[in-house]
Amino acid sequence: MKKLQGNKFILVVLVALLAISGLSIINSMEIAESPGPQPVLAVSSQSDVPLIEELISDSVKNALENNPNATSMAPLRKFPYPYNAMMAISSDIDDTTVEEFETYHQFLNTLEQTSHGSGLGLDIGDSAWLYVVNDSLTDLDKEGHKAEYSMAYFQGLNVNVRKDAEKIINYFKVGWIDSLHSFGDFSRNDRSVKFTRDLGAVAWKEMNDSGFKPKVWINHGSESNAQNFGAFNPKTLFKYQAGDDPKSPYYHTDLTMDNGIRYVWNSIGMSQFSYDNPLFPIKLRDGRQVWGFQRYTHDVVNGKYDWTWETHELHRQITEQRLKQLVQESKFSIVAQHLGKGSDGFPFNPIDIQALRLLKSYQDDGKVLVARTSRLLDYARAQKYLRYSSVQIEGKTYININSIEDSVLKPTTPTIDEIRGLTFYVDDPDKTYVLLNLTIIPKDQLQINGLDRSSKRSIGIKWYTPDFADYSQPLKKVTL
Numbered sequence: 001m002k003k004l005q006g007n008k009f010i011l012v013v014l015v016a017l018l019a020i021s022g023l024s025i026i027n028s029m030e031i032a033e034s035p036g037p038q039p040v041l042a043v044s045s046q047s048d049v050p051l052i053e054e055l056i057s058d059s060v061k062n063a064l065e066n067n068p069n070a071t072s073m074a075p076l077r078k079f080p081y082p083y084n085a086m087m088a089i090s091s092d093i094d095d096t097t098v099e100e101f102e103t104y105h106q107f108l109n110t111l112e113q114t115s116h117g118s119g120l121g122l123d124i125g126d127s128a129w130l131y132v133v134n135d136s137l138t139d140l141d142k143e144g145h146k147a148e149y150s151m152a153y154f155q156g157l158n159v160n161v162r163k164d165a166e167k168i169i170n171y172f173k174v175g176w177i178d179s180l181h182s183f184g185d186f187s188r189n190d191r192s193v194k195f196t197r198d199l200g201a202v203a204w205k206e207m208n209d210s211g212f213k214p215k216v217w218i219n220h221g222s223e224s225n226a227q228n229f230g231a232f233n234p235k236t237l238f239k240y241q242a243g244d245d246p247k248s249p250y251y252h253t254d255l256t257m258d259n260g261i262r263y264v265w266n267s268i269g270m271s272q273f274s275y276d277n278p279l280f281p282i283k284l285r286d287g288r289q290v291w292g293f294q295r296y297t298h299d300v301v302n303g304k305y306d307w308t309w310e311t312h313e314l315h316r317q318i319t320e321q322r323l324k325q326l327v328q329e330s331k332f333s334i335v336a337q338h339l340g341k342g343s344d345g346f347p348f349n350p351i352d353i354q355a356l357r358l359l360k361s362y363q364d365d366g367k368v369l370v371a372r373t374s375r376l377l378d379y380a381r382a383q384k385y386l387r388y389s390s391v392q393i394e395g396k397t398y399i400n401i402n403s404i405e406d407s408v409l410k411p412t413t414p415t416i417d418e419i420r421g422l423t424f425y426v427d428d429p430d431k432t433y434v435l436l437n438l439t440i441i442p443k444d445q446l447q448i449n450g451l452d453r454s455s456k457r458s459i460g461i462k463w464y465t466p467d468f469a470d471y472s473q474p475l476k477k478v479t480l
């Protein structure tokens with residue numbers, strides 16, 4: 001313990017010196033009047049360092065390790081407190097211009113006064129393309145732009161010309177994009193297949209270099225999009241899917257899985273709105289496995305598909321009755337959309353905005369947590385496959401998170417972001433300590449909760465801090 005005290009002293013002095021040198025650059029007068037370093041830095045390191053060492057005594061470690069399956073002291077809550085459901089809006093980037101993307105995301109994600117009313121401040125992600133070779137003559141917008149004007153990383157198939165790459169990279173980094181809508185828009189009226197494995201390889205090299213690297217893959221379009229995978233069946237519409245066929249010139253799932261795609265929408269739309277867990281395993285033809293996920297895409301009316309995933313249809317997707325039921329049943333819902341597909345510049349009529357404001361009120365009331373698709377799926381995976389143990393020693397509860405025992409991908413020790421939102425019911429959250437792989441999680445990363453609707457208290461790892469920043473603005477200014 002003496003040695004620790006010594007280390008602690010050195011650490012505090014170092015922090016103090018850093019704080020002083022930092023401040024002196026800003027204002028040397030200020031430091032002259034100040035009796036010492038800024039307290040925030042010094043105090044936090046003083047209290048955190050010894051706390052960690054004292055808490056994880058050998059007896060606690062042994063107890064946790066000897067009871068690897070003891071979870072009864074701290075059962076998992078289904079959703080982060082206080083929510084009883086989680087929803088994502090998962091938008092395919094078809095026919096979307098950069099201007100449309102920025103207009104509707106400013107409205108959805110920020111709290112700004114926009115031309116369509118005050119922003120909602122919801123965590124809604126989107127998808128992106130690298131290539132567009134669609135030969136459709138449909139107008140994308142009021143100016144009559146055609147398919148080649150769609151938001152895409154490269155210009156057509158020319159990998160030497162970046163089109164909207166900088167914007168896509170930036171919007172991925174800030175969370176307005178979190179999914180890949182396959183490698184691109186290869187839909188063709190002439191039914192030719194323009195995708196090749198080489199284009200996939202270049203795409204992954206570019207994504208690795210740039211940091212635009214989604215873990216969600218969403219298939220796009222029909223049979224010209226041979227890159228699609230996950231639902232191949234020689235007897236169905238999906239017999240064209242070749243992305244996972246090692247014998248095909250369109251094979252790429254070796255690259256795609258190795259580069260971090262975890263979750264795949266395999267082109268099969270669902271009329272079911274909500275799920276206990278949206279994930280299901282998919283076995284690919286190259287022997288690999290990946291998580292599929294369910295998206296609500298359509299209703300069935302008189303035995304016929306009525307696709308509701310179009311602009312100006314959102315009010316039919318998100319209704320008060322569905323939200324009530326979602327909360328009542330404690331479920332997940334992923335609502336598929338094509339937010340940029342319309343040509344009139346904005347995807348929502350007043351009635352759709354009303355539906356979105358209703359959704360926001362459900363979040364504000366602590367009922368439904370709205371999360372971008374990748375966060376919802378990571379949460380659903382962690383919540384279902386978490387391996388942890390809990391013990392009580394001398395009136396204190398210790399919870400140690402060991403791993404995510406994911407049999408489809410592989411078991412891993414999670415990062416703190418991969419366990420955000422996980423919440424444990426405990427008798428006394430104030431006397432509970434949560435550890436990740438036997439290292440204590442700092443208190444500022446934890447959330448202590450009061451009674452919920454089951455009259456139980458809980459402690460959880462904090463969800464992501466809301467981010468309402470208007471990321472469309474600085475970029476727009478640059479182009480003006």
Ligand SMILES: [Zn+2]
Nearest residue numbers: 092094220221
């Ligand atoms: Zn699409």
